[in-house]
Amino acid sequence: xxxxxxxxxILLAEDEPADAYLVKAALAxxxxxxxxxxxxxxxEVIEYLSRQGARFADAPNPDLILLDLNxxxxxxxxxxxxxxxxxxxxxxxxxxxxxxxxxxxxVAAYNLGAAGYITKPxxxxxxxxxxxxxxxxxxxxxxxxxxx
Numbered sequence: 001x002x003x004x005x006x007x008x009x010i011l012l013a014e015d016e017p018a019d020a021y022l023v024k025a026a027l028a029x030x031x032x033x034x035x036x037x038x039x040x041x042x043x044e045v046i047e048y049l050s051r052q053g054a055r056f057a058d059a060p061n062p063d064l065i066l067l068d069l070n071x072x073x074x075x076x077x078x079x080x081x082x083x084x085x086x087x088x089x090x091x092x093x094x095x096x097x098x099x100x101x102x103x104x105x106x107v108a109a110y111n112l113g114a115a116g117y118i119t120k121p122x123x124x125x126x127x128x129x130x131x132x133x134x135x136x137x138x139x140x141x142x143x144x145x146x147x148x
Contacts, residue, residue: 007035008139011048011062011080014097015071019120023097026131028044032139035060036081042067042074046082046088049089062092067114069098069105077108084113091145095134 010027014020020038027036037059039048044126048056065083069076076096083089093115098105101119109117118134121127 007033008064009035009037009060009062010035011045011065012038012097013040013045013065013067013071013076014038015043015068019068022124023131026128027135029128030135031134032131032135034135034139037062041071042076042079042082045079046074049083049086049092065092065094065145066097066134067094069096069100069109075114080109080112080114082088093138093142093144095138 009016012020012023014023015035016032016127024036024038027034037048039045045067047053048059049062051057051059065132067080070077074082080094080096083094090113094113094132095112095116095118096109097118097120099120106117
């Protein structure tokens with residue numbers, strides 16, 4: 001379990017503003033206390049994790065990355081591969097949060113090292129329940145390694 005005094009940090013990689021808003025609203029609705037950081041594509045994920053540029057110079061280390069598959073510039077598949085190939089980043093759990101229900105996307109995500117795969121429910125109530133389950137598991141139940 002995560003018993004540190006530091007807030008749980010989630011890095012959300014989502015290019016669709018409405019979906020990013022739904023994640024934020026679902027976290028609030030479920031009273032999941034976390035520090036949510038938001039970027040809009042895979043390149044920004046890598047810049048964030050590498051603390052490149054003034055925008056990300058003081059970025060907190062994420063405890064969990066929620067990664068959409070279909071984003072501009074660098075998609076989620078390329079981003080996941082880059083994270084898992086980097087020795088300094090590979091231990092960060094990455095959960096795919098996407099609209100794709102295609103089996104080859106699920107298989108590819110796990111083969112690249114994803115810790116989970118959640119298909120975004122279309123129904124708002126189901127979406128809120130999915131985020132609740134995510135929070136219960138990753139924030140309350142799982143023990144993650146401390147990040148420096």
